[in-house]
Amino acid sequence: MRALVISGAGSARVEDVEAPAPGAGQVVVDVRRAGICGTDVELFTGQLAYFAQGKIGFPIRPGHEWCGVVSAVGDEVDPGWLGARVTGDTMLGCGRCPRCAAGYWTAGDPPPGTYDAVIDCTDDHRMPAAALALVEPAGRLVYIGIAGVPSPIDSRDLVLGDMTAVGILGASAGIGPAIEHYADGRVDPSRIVEVTVGLEDAAEALAGKISTGAGTKIHIDPRG
Numbered sequence: 001m002r003a004l005v006i007s008g009a010g011s012a013r014v015e016d017v018e019a020p021a022p023g024a025g026q027v028v029v030d031v032r033r034a035g036i037c038g039t040d041v042e043l044f045t046g047q048l049a050y051f052a053q054g055k056i057g058f059p060i061r062p063g064h065e066w067c068g069v070v071s072a073v074g075d076e077v078d079p080g081w082l083g084a085r086v087t088g089d090t091m092l093g094c095g096r097c098p099r100c101a102a103g104y105w106t107a108g109d110p111p112p113g114t115y116d117a118v119i120d121c122t123d124d125h126r127m128p129a130a131a132l133a134l135v136e137p138a139g140r141l142v143y144i145g146i147a148g149v150p151s152p153i154d155s156r157d158l159v160l161g162d163m164t165a166v167g168i169l170g171a172s173a174g175i176g177p178a179i180e181h182y183a184d185g186r187v188d189p190s191r192i193v194e195v196t197v198g199l200e201d202a203a204e205a206l207a208g209k210i211s212t213g214a215g216t217k218i219h220i221d222p223r224g
Contacts, residue, residue: 002222004202007059009046012203022074027081027118029088033129033196035065035137036205036218044206062206063220064090067121067132081120087135089117089175119175130196131182133219134189138182139174193217198224 001019006012022028040062042048050056067087073079121132181187196219197205204210205218 002199003061004063004199004220004222005059005061006044006206009058010044010207012044012206014199014202022072022077024075025077026074027070027077027086028072029066029068029086029118030071031063031066031068031222033067033133034063034220034222035133035193036062036202036220037065037137039064041206041208044203064088065133065136067129067135070118084120084122085132086118086120086122087132087175089119089139090136119179121179126185127179127182128190129221130190130193130219131188134193134217135175135178135182138178138187138189193219195219196221196224198222200224 001017002014003017004012005015005017020028039048043060043062046058048056067085070081070084070086073081119135121127121135178187182189194216195205195210197210199220199222201210202220205220210218
């Protein structure tokens, strides 16, 4: 299969790589859309703190704001996952503490490219790929609503709205509400995606050579 591989600081290209096979308890997802995050840019430039900390190194494949379709399942996985439209939660929790039990998996943040949970969005057929790929970043952007219940908002609402806002490190707490807001039309995230490029143009996008203006999002369709 084809993948964007960052081989060193400022150097990336599309390469043919071995297709993944699911292990026990794992699934393989065919990615349909991925958003470029500031973390991906820091991976490309080599400035992400994980490099200095020895947690990651080159070569590396970027991308953690994504959505896709489950194409293969491993042992111990319900075959019903096949064909499910999914996105991912990048947080890694212990799974035992009260916060994990409540769905707030904020015990740690694994290096980019690793995923602790796959979120099933099959029932939300009205949500296009552009919206599904924005679920993870929306989960990281919440405002204090009625009775202090966090609810996701679009980034332009944060800038332009008259409200008290707080940023959170992890997306887990907001992913469920983000899916609900997108699916029922309360928030339309697609308006912040102004450019979608193919995999061959991903390196230029990471290098800042494809600019869409402040506050807008670049998406990658790896099939293009």
